[in-house]
Amino acid sequence: MPNRPNLRAFTLIEMLCVILILAIAAVIVIPQINSRGDLKAAAASRAIMADFVYAQTRAIDRQTTEYITFNAAAQTYALQEGTPPATLTNPVTQSPYVQVFGGSGFTEVTLTSAAFDGKTTIAFDEIGAPYSYDSITGQAALASGQIKIASDGFTMTLNVQPYTGEITVQTP
Numbered sequence: 001m002p003n004r005p006n007l008r009a010f011t012l013i014e015m016l017c018v019i020l021i022l023a024i025a026a027v028i029v030i031p032q033i034n035s036r037g038d039l040k041a042a043a044a045s046r047a048i049m050a051d052f053v054y055a056q057t058r059a060i061d062r063q064t065t066e067y068i069t070f071n072a073a074a075q076t077y078a079l080q081e082g083t084p085p086a087t088l089t090n091p092v093t094q095s096p097y098v099q100v101f102g103g104s105g106f107t108e109v110t111l112t113s114a115a116f117d118g119k120t121t122i123a124f125d126e127i128g129a130p131y132s133y134d135s136i137t138g139q140a141a142l143a144s145g146q147i148k149i150a151s152d153g154f155t156m157t158l159n160v161q162p163y164t165g166e167i168t169v170q171t172p
Helices: 012-034 037-062
Strands: 066-071 076-081 098-100 110-116 121-124 130-134 138-141 145-151 154-160 167-170
Touching: 037 066, 037 076, 037 098, 037 121, 037 145, 037 154, 037 167, 076 110, 110 130
Parallel strands: none
Antiparallel strands: 066 076, 066 121, 076 098, 110 145, 121 130, 130 138, 145 154, 154 167
8 A cells, every 4th residue: 555645634514614604604794784873873973072072172262152053853963153153164174064964974873862951052162161052042051961863773872061061972
């Protein structure tokens, strides 16, 4: 008998088993990648927080009152300044500073509600303190503020703290 070297290799059965396991894993994982409501809502909440910081910093820097007005029915919010409030120009896009939910940037994310002591506008004064605001009663020191966003059944709540305007995120 000729001497045959001891060759090691995978059998066809072993290779088919590995391919089958990978196929089953792909069928389970790939649909979940497209429906990551938690990640979409988290990205939207980070963008909202960044816009809050921008408005607050701008108010301190310019020694003016800056506003963020939410409209849950229209699924938008806008950054504004002046009396009466007029929409700012976004420094990056050079277009009106309006964010649309369900549109570019926030696809598949909805603005469920936004309330700042029952009002839909938050204002930051020249020292960055938050106020609830409406055109009829003016501004009042913020006692509580809350924004709720949702995506694919996942909801995030952004709580705005009185005095500082700090935002904390609450997930279910």
